[in-house]
Amino acid sequence: xxxxxxxxxxxxxxxxxxxxxxxxxxxxxxxxxxxxxxxxxxxxxxxxxxxxxxxxxxxxxxxxxxxxxxxxxxxxxxxxxxxxxxxxxxxxxxxxxxxxxxxxxxxxxxxxxxxxxxxxxxxxxxxxxxxxxxxxxxxxxxxxxxxxxxxxxxxxxxxxxxxxxxxxxxxxxxxxxxxxxxxxxxxxxxxxxxxxxxxxxxxxxxxxxxxxxxxxxxxxxxxxxxxxxxxxxxxxxxxxxxxxxxxxxxxxxxxxxxxxxxxxxxxxxxxxxxxxxxxxxxxxxxxxxxxxxxxxxxxxxxxxxxxxxxxxxxxxxxxxxxxxxxxxxxxxxxxxxxxxxxxxxxxxxxxxxxxxxxxxxxxxxxxxxxxxxxxxxxxxxxxxxxx
Amino acid sequence: xxxxxxxxxxxxxxxxxxxxxxxxxxxxxxxxxxxxxxxxxxxxxxxxxxxxxxxxxxxxxxxxxxxxxxxxxxxxxxxxxxxxxxxxxxxxxxxxxxxxxxxxxxxxxxxxxxxxxxxxxxxxxxxxxxxxxxxxxxxxxxxxxxxxxxxxxxxxxxxxxxxxxxxxx
Amino acid sequence: xxxxxxxxxxxxxxxxxxxxxxxxxxxxxxxxxxxxxxxxxxxxxxxxxxxxxxxxxxxxxxxxxxxxxxxxxxxxxxxxxxxxxxxxxxxxxxxxxxxxxxxxxxxxxxxxxxxxxxxxxxxxxxxxxxxxxxxxxxxxxxxxxxxxxxxxxxxxxxxxxxxxxxxxxxxxxxxxxxxxxxxxxxxxxxxxxxxxxxxxxxxxxxxxxxxxxxxxxxxxxxxxxxxxxxxxxxxxxxxxxxxxxxxxxxxxxxxxxxxxxxxxxxxxxxxxxxxxxxxxxxxxxxxxxxxxxxxxxxxxxxxxxxxxxxxxxxxxxxxxxxxxxxxxxxxxxxxxxxxxxxxxxxxxxxxxxxxxxxxxxxxxxxxxxxxxxxxxxxxxxxxx
Numbered sequence: 036x037x038x039x040x041x042x043x044x045x046x047x048x049x050x051x052x053x054x055x056x057x058x059x060x061x062x063x064x065x066x067x068x069x070x071x072x073x074x075x076x077x078x079x080x081x082x083x084x085x086x087x088x089x090x091x092x093x094x095x096x097x098x099x100x101x102x103x104x105x106x107x108x109x110x111x112x113x114x115x116x117x118x119x120x121x122x123x124x125x126x127x128x129x130x131x132x133x134x135x136x137x138x139x140x141x142x143x144x145x146x147x148x149x150x151x152x153x154x155x156x157x158x159x160x161x162x163x164x165x166x167x168x169x170x171x172x173x174x175x176x177x178x179x180x181x182x183x184x185x186x187x188x189x190x191x192x193x194x195x196x197x198x199x200x201x202x203x204x205x206x207x208x209x210x211x212x213x214x215x216x217x218x219x220x221x222x223x224x225x226x227x228x229x230x231x232x233x234x235x236x237x238x239x240x241x242x243x244x245x246x247x248x249x250x251x252x253x254x255x256x257x258x259x260x261x262x263x264x265x266x267x268x269x270x271x272x273x274x275x276x277x278x279x280x281x282x283x284x285x286x287x288x289x290x291x292x293x294x295x296x297x298x299x300x301x302x303x304x305x306x307x308x309x310x311x312x313x314x315x316x317x318x319x320x321x322x323x324x325x326x327x328x329x330x331x332x333x334x335x336x337x338x339x340x341x342x343x344x345x346x347x348x349x350x351x352x353x354x355x356x357x358x359x360x361x362x363x364x365x366x367x368x369x370x371x372x373x374x375x376x377x378x379x380x381x382x383x384x385x386x387x388x389x390x391x392x393x394x395x396x397x398x399x400x401x402x403x404x405x406x407x408x409x410x411x412x413x414x415x416x417x418x419x420x421x422x
Numbered sequence: 423x424x425x426x427x428x429x430x431x432x433x434x435x436x437x438x439x440x441x442x443x444x445x446x447x448x449x450x451x452x453x454x455x456x457x458x459x460x461x462x463x464x465x466x467x468x469x470x471x472x473x474x475x476x477x478x479x480x481x482x483x484x485x486x487x488x489x490x491x492x493x494x495x496x497x498x499x500x501x502x503x504x505x506x507x508x509x510x511x512x513x514x515x516x517x518x519x520x521x522x523x524x525x526x527x528x529x530x531x532x533x534x535x536x537x538x539x540x541x542x543x544x545x546x547x548x549x550x551x552x553x554x555x556x557x558x559x560x561x562x563x564x565x566x567x568x569x570x571x572x573x574x575x576x577x578x579x580x581x582x583x584x585x586x587x588x589x590x591x
Numbered sequence: 592x593x594x595x596x597x598x599x600x601x602x603x604x605x606x607x608x609x610x611x612x613x614x615x616x617x618x619x620x621x622x623x624x625x626x627x628x629x630x631x632x633x634x635x636x637x638x639x640x641x642x643x644x645x646x647x648x649x650x651x652x653x654x655x656x657x658x659x660x661x662x663x664x665x666x667x668x669x670x671x672x673x674x675x676x677x678x679x680x681x682x683x684x685x686x687x688x689x690x691x692x693x694x695x696x697x698x699x700x701x702x703x704x705x706x707x708x709x710x711x712x713x714x715x716x717x718x719x720x721x722x723x724x725x726x727x728x729x730x731x732x733x734x735x736x737x738x739x740x741x742x743x744x745x746x747x748x749x750x751x752x753x754x755x756x757x758x759x760x761x762x763x764x765x766x767x768x769x770x771x772x773x774x775x776x777x778x779x780x781x782x783x784x785x786x787x788x789x790x791x792x793x794x795x796x797x798x799x800x801x802x803x804x805x806x807x808x809x810x811x812x813x814x815x816x817x818x819x820x821x822x823x824x825x826x827x828x829x830x831x832x833x834x835x836x837x838x839x840x841x842x843x844x845x846x847x848x849x850x851x852x853x854x855x856x857x858x859x860x861x862x863x864x865x866x867x868x869x870x871x872x873x874x875x876x877x878x879x880x881x882x883x884x885x886x887x888x889x890x891x892x893x894x895x896x897x898x899x900x901x902x903x904x905x906x907x908x909x910x911x912x913x914x915x916x917x918x919x920x921x922x923x924x925x926x927x928x929x930x931x932x933x934x935x936x937x938x939x940x941x942x943x944x945x946x947x948x949x950x951x952x953x954x955x956x957x958x959x960x961x962x963x964x965x966x967x968x969x970x971x972x973x974x975x
Contacts, residue, residue, distance in 0.1 A: 098731040167554075181490065186459065208491065353957045
């Protein structure tokens with residue numbers, strides 16, 4: 036199992052040793068960096084393509100039908116067919132559009148999505164760049180995609196696009212705050228900002244020390260995951276792409292490869308947010324028997340499956356309800372969570388701290404849902420049946 | 423290794439050049455939205471400079487706050503005022519050549535002063551890195567008064583914004 | 592002047608309203624329908640529905656056709672519920688010409704009408720949830736049952752949707768025992784399917800948040816605007832033409848009429864779910880009691896081969912039924928010739944659409960789409 040675990044690292048080391056016979060040292064460094072960048076540049080789009088296929092098949096099964104199965108055995112070649120279609124579509128630019136900004140928006144949207152791959156620990160020793168501030172890097176980089184949404188919606192000079200763009204930007208900013216704050220207890224407990232160190236802090240007792248098994252960790256995980264779903268503009272928070280209301284929101288006027296870039300950015304965001312949630316709360320590459328990178332993929336894909344499940348089942352929120360959820364429910368809960376996590380860290384008596392933390396969190400959750408959000412609870416209706 | 427060093431220095435100078443060009447573009451572009459985007463480019467460039475000075479935490483916070491939040495606010499404001507966002511504004515007038523000559527003279531004198539001042543350099547401490555932990559301890563220890571004062575300011579601004587934006591029921 | 596929603600401008604900013612066309616081509620305006628909306632931010636200030644994109648000149652064409660020749664055209668009015676359209680027209684002409692319908696034919700008519708009601712309400716729930724964003728899953732579940740019913744329709748009339756099944760004085764083809772068995776099986780399985788279907792929907796928080804207190808239709812407005820159908824009953828008024836007119840054997844069946852209390856979108860949705868359950872009860876009773884007999888009044892049988900000989904007496908008459916969308920009425924004026932002198936349809940979707948502005952004011956754009964969805968319009972009927 037040890038061999039399988041570090042199979043990728045060993046392959047790279049062998050390759051670099053081979054090259055080191057006849058290349059100077061500084062070039063080996065550059066080749067090393069080049070290999071890492073190449074792997075991510077290939078991995079990102081390939082993952083995105085197969086996530087689209089996976090989503091269509093999973094949602095198809097939920098809707099009592101088979102997904103695509105014509106191209107290739109289980110529809111395996113379907114993403115390639117989609118890619119060819121996107122490549123060969125005509126690129127339509129509206130006449131009044133601002134051409135430079137219209138061109139740059141999808142390009143700049145993919146950049147943060149790809150950059151976020153750099154701090155994900157794919158396995159034991161397999162992190163592309165081990166930054167000291169890895170988590171902060173991820174959050175900072177994903178917050179720059181808001182501007183790209185603005186650029187896309189403004190450059191199209193279309194009322195629907197502007198409406199969609201502003202909704203989307205407002206949603207993304209509102210949901211960044213609970214997302215960042217819900218990660219703070221994890222940083223507290225792991226005492227480091229580096230994603231690799233966070234995974235190692237969950238490495239004790241092989242499974243029982245994951246942060247999700249603590250009371251504050253469970254709440255933080257749920258809030259982080261839901262905020263991640265909102266950040267990726269996916270159902271049930273997919274207002275910006277609400278097809279039934281404003282046709283396609285900020286990417287209405289994009290066709291062909293540019294639309295494919297937006298699509299790619301959304302799915303890569305899905306993958307990275309799930310991967311980060313798995314890293315921070317579910318223990319990253321920790322696991323008993325299988326190699327570490329396999330555990331990472333299993334956990335990430337379990338969370339991605341939950342995201343697809345949401346899309347196939349739930350209807351969509353309205354704008355003010357969406358904002359209300361972020362500001363009135365998630366934000367206060369994350370603030371209380373930070374205090375509870377701090378207390379949890381300081382008290383060392385295990386039973387007392389688990390019970391105390393759970394009690395405080397439950398009480399505050401009930402308080403906020405009942406008092407602040409009462410008008411969003413479903414009312415009970417009575418219907419008369421008369422003759 | 424010298425090649426890598428040289429490449430590094432060339433990279434830093436290129437970054438500074440890009441920041442300067444973006445700053446000039448921000449001031450001279452005609453469309454307000456394009457100026458806002460150029461400002462975003464300047465801020466990202468400054469984050470790059472922080473990275474060259476080994477301040478990684480500060481660079482990330484710069485991107486998160488400035489580009490992620492402040493620029494979004496500015497662009498919101500630009501897009502919501504419908505008249506402004508579609509207009510192009512002329513950025514120079516008859517006095518421009520005279521102004522540019524005056525600025526060049528000023529820059530010449532300033533450069534002379536900067537080059538002749540003996541700046542105390544401490545090359546040994548350039549490799550000291552400030553981690554997030556030390557920053558946090560400084561905030562809560564030595565600079566706690568300033569920290570609390572800033573947070574009171576922010577709350578005052580927040581409450582003021584809510585009061586202004588609220589519709590009277 | 593319809594009242595418009597005035598926005599208080601208490602701030603120092605002078606804002607403008609945004610005029611948007613939810614144009615004829617839009618993924619969820621249920622057909623070619625345009626809404627001209629003025630928005631202040633996200634709130635609707637005025638809304639003007641613009642119809643007529645699907646006007647096919649049905650009434651004028653009918654003045655040149657024989658009475659029986661109009662029957663296939665009535666299928667295409669409300670293209671989801673072909674059988675009830677046929678029923679309304681057949682009833683109007685039967686009243687005009689004084690034709691009686693044998694009992695087995697009347698039972699068959701009731702059975703297909705109630706199946707049509709089931710189809711319509713299933714489609715409505717599916718499309719409403721599609722507008723809400725549930726990405727086709729409820730539609731595909733609903734269409735599973737709808738397919739079974741459409742297969743039955745294909746067996747008895749030859750076509751799934753444009754059935755052209757009813758004739759003056761009866762129906763065209765008889766139901767074989769195999770078809771009766773299939774119908775009984777569908778009716779038996781339907782309540783279980785309905786439980787499964789609405790388990791995820793009626794208590795879903797997001798549905799409730801989006802639909803409750805949205806688009807409230809007050810009782811007086813509903814009555815004054817001649818709204819009929821489930822929309823009226825959701826506002827609390829007890830008016831079901833099956834109970835009021837007691838046409839075509841409905842007084843033999845025991846069923847009740849669900850009424851809502853508030854009149855918002857959630858009530859309109861849930862009243863239809865309850866109506867589906869009542870229709871299943873009617874179906875069970877009808878399928879059990881159906882007698883043997885003839886299916887077409889022998890006096891009108893020769894007219895099927897020579898429709899130009901069918902000349903009803905001079906006069907006018909109005910026949911109305913409770914179609915799944917409301918009161919569907921046909922006004923036929925005859926002058927003794929084989930072609931009608933004047934032929935007018937009271938389309939429930941058209942009349943129900945007139946209050947769209949009043950109940951949408953003050954809500955947001957997203958709500959307008961849902962309110963339109965809950966009013967259940969079909970453009971074939973609105974534009975004729």
